Amino acid sequence: MSLSPESNNLCDIGFIGLGVMGKNLALNLADNGYKIAAFDLEHQKIEEAIAQDKTESGTGGRIIGCSSYTELLAKLSVPHLIILSIPAGHIIDDVCHKLIDAGIKADDIIVDMGNSLWTDTVRREKEYEGQFFFFSTAVSGGEVGARFGPSLMPSGDRYAWARIEPVWHAIAAKVDPDTGRAIERFEPGNPVKIGDPCATYIGPGGAGHYVKMVHNGIEYADMQLICEAYHVMREGLAMSPQEIGEVFSQWNEGVLESYLIEISAEVLKQEDSESGQPLVDIILDKAGQKGTGLWTAVSSLEIGSPAPTIAQAVYARSLSTLKDDRVTASKLLQGPKLNHALKQDKQSVIQCLHDALYCAKICAYAQGFQLMQMASDEHGWSLDFANIAKIWRAGCIIRAAFLQSITDAYSRNENLHNLLLDPFFIEQINIHQANWRQAIANATLLGIPCGAFSSAIAYYDSYRCETLPANLLQAQRDFFGAHTFERVDQPSGKKFHVEWASKDRPIVTA
Incomplete structure (x- = not known):
């Protein structure tokens, strides 16, 4: 699958959710040469994204509006890459199920770019296995970062990452490899092409x-x-x-x-x-x-x-x-x-x-x-x-x-x-x-x-403290709850208990 711009009318990437972050990520992708099929439940947000694309590019046509999930899939090259920029929680599963109903395939990729709880991401990757690749990418940078270069923390299936990597490297923030300083330019249509991208594979699902x-x-x-x-x-x-x-x-x-x-x-x-x-x-x-x-x-x-x-x-x-x-x-x-x-x-x-x-x-x-x-x-x-x-x-x-x-x-x-x-x-x-x-x-x-x-x-x-008062704390725990303790003069892991209530003197037992 190639994600470079194509000469036909099909789009490279599907994008769902055109709020502040979503719209700016979509425009960032467009600046880097990708044609976007966009959908949002609020049609006005689609119109605003298309209007801003036309204003910034001078011609428009980089972001194509869709009125349904089925139309979005129909306008994409295959296998599909679809990005979700929607609120964390059950809405992500709702959209995934609607895309399944619309005809998404096992080789397609859906990327969650919201602020999801990592355990939800782990669960989703397992739940949707075999139906499509559920991939996650955490995004930091706010509105400006999304538009001109965010920091991206992707995680999930390695095969999916191999397909997504060139896209993420294109839209991510860049730093000078020698100085570590950011290379910044805030000009629509003129993205930074040099430097090390602030996007690297983090690990398995949920890690990002x-x-x-x-x-x-x-x-x-x-x-x-x-x-x-x-x-x-x-x-x-x-x-x-x-x-x-x-x-x-x-x-x-x-x-x-x-x-x-x-x-x-x-x-x-x-x-x-x-x-x-x-x-x-x-x-x-x-x-x-x-x-x-x-x-x-x-x-x-x-x-x-x-x-x-x-x-x-x-x-x-x-x-x-x-x-x-x-x-x-x-x-x-x-x-x-x-x-x-x-x-x-x-x-x-x-x-x-x-x-x-x-x-x-x-x-x-x-x-x-x-x-x-x-x-x-x-x-x-x-x-x-x-x-x-x-x-x-x-x-x-x-x-x-x-x-x-x-x-x-x-x-x-x-x-x-x-x-x-x-x-x-x-x-x-x-x-x-x-x-x-x-x-x-x-x-x-x-x-x-x-x-x-x-x-x-x-x-x-x-x-930096070699000896903390946890020795007293552990003695307290042993006194009221018989939780045992270790001794500094005995091998690590060996447990001891004192019969603190003894009338005569404490009796230490191993």
């Missing part, structure tokens, strides 16, 4: 959506850390949003260079058109979420891979929604009465926040990558972490210069257990951790919440 889930968990943590740094400057230093935006712009020129720092600076500099006030001051402090951060935190608990900074970022969003409670509590619960008094000067406080953000960011990524490693071991996925870091260098929401260092770390040692054990990151935290600790102390003394910063340093200190 799992990796994207963890990506989003890291994204939650990264965003919350930035917000906590902003909060300290806003409340602790009485800085204006514009001033903080300028600080973020400066940070974006160094080790913290990233998409999230860049857009945070832009947000803080934006004025509200109606009031003339900083827009961020007009926005209600209640954060939404779509579930992927929660899924990451739950998975970390299920697998037993600690990801406290990711979980804390989820909790922070949940706390933000308790607006009425917080308003009441603010009038009743007292905090420190320091009146913004800090022992350090303003620039020192800002530098401490910079270093805290850098160190905590390292820990958040370390938690995410270790979670993926433990999931990979449990499910037999054999994830390639150097390649995962590579495809996150451009196109995705957490894209950052920092990811090149992670790529290098796993390239040096593919069996690296934790990023904190890599020589580069060991050195970075050794250099910056004093300021990290001072930043948390400053925030705590001022009564400014810094849960993500604090959870990250607790993770770091726990990970």
Whole structure:
């Protein structure tokens, strides 16, 4: 099967779902030479996609509208490749069943490009086996990434991947292979053709959506850390949003260079058109979420891979929604009465926040990558972490210069257990951790919440601690539940129990 443009009237790719992401992915495909047969239950969305195609290309005809699933199949070259950009959940199965009824064949491929839960993807691949190839590709990059180059995390059948790979490499974001920097161009009809594509085969079915889930968990943590740094400057230093935006712009020129720092600076500099006030001051402090951060935190608990900074970022969003409670509590619960008094000067406080953000960011990524490693071991996925870091260098929401260092770390040692054990990151935290600790102390003394910063340093200190108080905890468990314990002077795995309730003295039994 060739997916290059054909001279006949048949289309190369079927596309179902023309919402914000879907329409932009379809236009991206069209820019790269593929003719699209498009369908959406809302006919207006089809018309909007066709109109935008005509405006951008000057001629149109790259996206062909369809009024039914049967018509969509009829307009496609065979074997069919059909992309779904629709909400996660039962609607995906509904569409798959309708395509089966319309006549889809065993050699056809249906690709889920939504934010599906990875276990649903595993189930679907098995359920539809023999009827068609169910393949998944997680997408990161938002609206702009979808239009001009996203980061793609495909997983599923290897044969299906061999057919899809050239398409995904064409539409994905690109990076300079020497510098690891994004090669970006935001011109309709003029896609980037050079550089390494930010799309690599992740593994068997479900692996791609799992990796994207963890990506989003890291994204939650990264965003919350930035917000906590902003909060300290806003409340602790009485800085204006514009001033903080300028600080973020400066940070974006160094080790913290990233998409999230860049857009945070832009947000803080934006004025509200109606009031003339900083827009961020007009926005209600209640954060939404779509579930992927929660899924990451739950998975970390299920697998037993600690990801406290990711979980804390989820909790922070949940706390933000308790607006009425917080308003009441603010009038009743007292905090420190320091009146913004800090022992350090303003620039020192800002530098401490910079270093805290850098160190905590390292820990958040370390938690995410270790979670993926433990999931990979449990499910037999054999994830390639150097390649995962590579495809996150451009196109995705957490894209950052920092990811090149992670790529290098796993390239040096593919069996690296934790990023904190890599020589580069060991050195970075050794250099910056004093300021990290001072930043948390400053925030705590001022009564400014810094849960993500604090959870990250607790993770770091726990990970580097040779002896944790879990010995006491295990003794407690044995006391009330006879859960047994191991001894430091006996072989690993040998269990012991104490008859703690003995009137004379404890009796140790093997």
